[in-house]
Amino acid sequence: MELSDNTIERICKVFGHLALLEKKGVEFVSSKELAEQIGTTEYTVRKDISLLGGPGYTRKGYEVSSFKRELGQKFQLTKSRKACIVGLGRLGTALLDYENFQEDGFEIVAGFDCSVNKIERIRTNIDVFPVSRLQEITQARSIELGIIAVPAESAQEIADELTKAGVKGILNFSPVKVNVPARIVHLDMDFTNALRFIAARFVMQNK
Amino acid sequence: MELSDNTIERICKVFGHLALLEKKGVEFVSSKELAEQIGTTEYTVRKDISLLGGPGYTRKGYEVSSFKRELGQKFQLTKSRKACIVGLGRLGTALLDYENFQEDGFEIVAGFDCSVNKIERIRTNIDVFPVSRLQEITQARSIELGIIAVPAESAQEIADELTKAGVKGILNFSPVKVNVPARIVHLDMDFTNALRFIAARFVMQNK
DNA sequence: TATATTCTGTGAATAAATTCACCAATTCTT
DNA sequence: AAGAATTGGTGAATTTATTCACAGAATATA
Ligand SMILES: NC(=O)c1ccc[n+]([C@@H]2O[C@H](COP(=O)([O-])OP(=O)(O)OC[C@H]3O[C@@H](n4cnc5c(N)ncnc54)[C@H](O)[C@@H]3O)[C@@H](O)[C@H]2O)c1
Ligand SMILES: NC(=O)c1ccc[n+]([C@@H]2O[C@H](COP(=O)([O-])OP(=O)(O)OC[C@H]3O[C@@H](n4cnc5c(N)ncnc54)[C@H](O)[C@@H]3O)[C@@H](O)[C@H]2O)c1
Numbered sequence: 001m002e003l004s005d006n007t008i009e010r011i012c013k014v015f016g017h018l019a020l021l022e023k024k025g026v027e028f029v030s031s032k033e034l035a036e037q038i039g040t041t042e043y044t045v046r047k048d049i050s051l052l053g054g055p056g057y058t059r060k061g062y063e064v065s066s067f068k069r070e071l072g073q074k075f076q077l078t079k080s081r082k083a084c085i086v087g088l089g090r091l092g093t094a095l096l097d098y099e100n101f102q103e104d105g106f107e108i109v110a111g112f113d114c115s116v117n118k119i120e121r122i123r124t125n126i127d128v129f130p131v132s133r134l135q136e137i138t139q140a141r142s143i144e145l146g147i148i149a150v151p152a153e154s155a156q157e158i159a160d161e162l163t164k165a166g167v168k169g170i171l172n173f174s175p176v177k178v179n180v181p182a183r184i185v186h187l188d189m190d191f192t193n194a195l196r197f198i199a200a201r202f203v204m205q206n207k
Numbered sequence: 208m209e210l211s212d213n214t215i216e217r218i219c220k221v222f223g224h225l226a227l228l229e230k231k232g233v234e235f236v237s238s239k240e241l242a243e244q245i246g247t248t249e250y251t252v253r254k255d256i257s258l259l260g261g262p263g264y265t266r267k268g269y270e271v272s273s274f275k276r277e278l279g280q281k282f283q284l285t286k287s288r289k290a291c292i293v294g295l296g297r298l299g300t301a302l303l304d305y306e307n308f309q310e311d312g313f314e315i316v317a318g319f320d321c322s323v324n325k326i327e328r329i330r331t332n333i334d335v336f337p338v339s340r341l342q343e344i345t346q347a348r349s350i351e352l353g354i355i356a357v358p359a360e361s362a363q364e365i366a367d368e369l370t371k372a373g374v375k376g377i378l379n380f381s382p383v384k385v386n387v388p389a390r391i392v393h394l395d396m397d398f399t400n401a402l403r404f405i406a407a408r409f410v411m412q413n414k
Numbered sequence: 415t416a417t418a419t420t421c422t423g424t425g426a427a428t429a430a431a432t433t434c435a436c437c438a439a440t441t442c443t444t
Numbered sequence: 445a446a447g448a449a450t451t452g453g454t455g456a457a458t459t460t461a462t463t464c465a466c467a468g469a470a471t472a473t474a
Contacts, residue, residue: 003411006461012403016382030421039384039395043463050423058470059421075407083402090304094297095398100382104399145402169405171398175223175307177246185408187401188246191302191378192311194394195290195352196219198376200282201392204210213431237451250433253452263452265440 007048008075013038014045015077018068019104030061080105082143086131086158087150088113088122091173095147096126109141114154131161138165148172159186214255215282220245221252222284225275226311237268287312289350293338293365294357295320295329298380302354303333316348321361338368345372355379366393 003011017037021029031045038045049056054070056062072078083101085092088111095101096111111128113119119128129137137143146162148155148170155174162170163180170186172178175193180186210218224244228236238252245252256263261277263269279285290308292299295318302308303318318335320326326335336344344350353369355362355377362381369377370387377393379385384395 004460005408008407008411009400009404012400012407013397015403016397016400032421037384041463044461046422047424047462056422058468059419059472060470061421074410075403076410077403077406081402081406090301091298094301097297098398101399101402104403106399106402145405168409169402171401171405177244183412185405185412187405189396189398189401190220190223191305191396192308192313193216193219193223194378194396195288195308195313195376196222196282196284196311197216198352198378198392198394199284199288200215200219201212202375203281203283204215205390205392211430239451248433249451251431254432254454257453265438265452266442266450267440268451 001051003051007051010038010040010044010048011052011071011075012077014048015068015071015075016104018064018071021064022068026064028057028060028062029064031056033061077105080107081145082107082109082141083145083147084108084110084112084134084138084141084143085147085149086112086134086162087148087154088118088128089149089151092147092149093122093124095149096122096124096128106145109143110137112137114150131158134161135165138162138167144168146170148174148178150174152176208258210258214258217245217247217251217255218259218278218282219284221255222275222278222282223311225271225278228271229275233271235264235267235269236271238263240268284312287314288352289314289316289348290352290354291315291317291319291341291345291348291350292354292356293319293341293369294355294361295325295335296356296358299354299356300329300331302356303329303331303335313352316350317344319344321357338365341368342372345369345374351375353377355381355385357381359383 014034031042035042035045054067083106085095085108096108101108108126111126112131112134114131116130122128144167146167148158150158152174155176156178159170159178159180163184170180170184172188175190177188221241238249242249242252261274290313292302292315303315308315315333318333319338319341321338323337329335351374353374355365357365359381362383363385366377366385366387370391377387377391379395382397382399387393
């Protein structure tokens with residue numbers, strides 16, 4: 001059965017929240033609480049979950065650990081996935097050193113940049129390479145996800161490289177939309193547009 | 208008339224693309240091209256634009272400069288808006304020095320952190336302050352937007368501070384949803400969840 | 415034990431978003 | 445000048461998403 005992107009996104013948020021609850025030792029959680037935490041309604045949460053057939057218990061809600069395990073299995077969110085970062089400027093290096101990715105099942109196993117200077121100067125535990133070795137390293141290390149943190153004008157070029165290298169997904173932080181074949185899942189995260197949206201939304205709301 | 212969030216978000220993207228085209232000196236752009244650039248269909252673009260009453264010209268499309276001006280006016284995207292960043296760690300400092308915000312009409316006028324050490328060590332042109340002065344500075348400098356880049360456990364606390372300080376919008380980079388009154392527009396940008404979504408989406412797509 | 419409460423699951427109803435179909439206007443081509 | 449092609453605008457149709465309503469089940473309460 002076909003899940004919508006909205007549903008998948010919400011389920012991912014649910015998964016994240018379940019992980020938190022599990023750490024805290026909480027045993028059960030209701031659709032109402034999940035809804036509050038992920039910013040939607042209890043109806044939507046229940047509908048989403050019902051599409052997956054997850055079992056909830058009357059007057060208790062969903063069992064945190066087993067439900068998390070089930071989601072992890074269904075969406076393969078438990079196996080650790082390897083990722084690389086292309087563009088090691090201010091944003092790229094911040095991402096490189098963000099150790100929380102690890103515990104959420106994303107392992108940054110390589111960084112790439114076109115500037116050899118930069119590569120030599122970077123202090124990090126992650127291996128960094130010239131971008132000319134992107135294909136080689138991506139394949140050798142079974143990297144599944146590519147994170148783009150190069151300037152806008154190089155973003156499409158890097159998206160193409162990553163595509164050729166065979167990644168399954170791309171997260172793009174540059175402020176231009178990248179085009180990749182439909183088999184590759186990609187998401188553009190444009191901070192400037194986020195600020196614009198907030199501003200525009202505020203203006204509309206108040207007139 | 209009421210515009211949906213989807214429409215507002217798309218219009219913001221259109222605005223961004225118009226700015227690009229204007230810089231390049233392009234005079235007209237069709238709904239089809241806009242659609243390609245922002246990742247939607249020409250129908251949706253035309254429908255969105257028709258809600259705003261923007262004039263398009265037969266066999267030419269929309270006039271880049273005047274349409275951009277019109278959108279800028281309607282959504283007040285031309286006036287420069289002041290923003291601050293709270294949490295000057297790896298991500299916060301990357302954002303602090305991102306000079307492109309400026310040319311898109313967002314001016315970072317202050318940074319805050321709880322660590323006095325950090326504040327003293329930071330090298331940047333932007334003024335940085337201890338977080339205890341958040342309210343004071345935000346009001347003194349008419350800051351409208353708050354960007355949260357503190358660890359998850361402090362995010363809600365900072366959201367509350369920003370709310371009290373009277374900001375109009377909040378962009379939250381921590382991986383927890385923050386709760387603020389409905390009058391304040393806010394957006395959570397959770398990178399980890401973005402990676403999860405990409406992974407989950409890929410799994411679903413291939414079964 | 416009986417009754418009230420609270421929770422899920424899900425079909426039906428409603429609402430929202432997208433897509434389509436096609437007219438009108440303009441430009442291009444021959 | 446005639447006809448073909450391209451483009452926007454928009455009401456209608458369709459599809460998708462959300463919300464509601466309520467049955468069924470377990471638990472709590474009296
Ligand atoms: N810094 C931020 O806070 C911020 C905010 C919003 C958006 N962004 C976007 O994120 C991206 C990165 O921003 P940044 O501030 O880190 O930029 P930056 O200029 O600090 O770093 C870019 C890095 O990419 C490298 N690079 C350039 N072309 C390359 C190529 N073809 N292959 C490999 N590496 C290449 C450069 O050597 C540099 O190290 C940009 O697209 C920017 O618009 C950044
Ligand atoms: N670094 C990344 O690439 C990355 C990726 C995904 C998400 N994030 C999220 O962004 C946020 C910041 O990440 P980071 O890597 O920059 O963290 P960091 O630890 O490098 O920096 C956090 C900063 O916040 C300051 N701080 C802590 N509590 C504060 C408070 N109450 N008031 C003011 N300042 C306070 C700290 O002094 C520190 O300077 C986190 O929520 C993180 O989960 C970061």
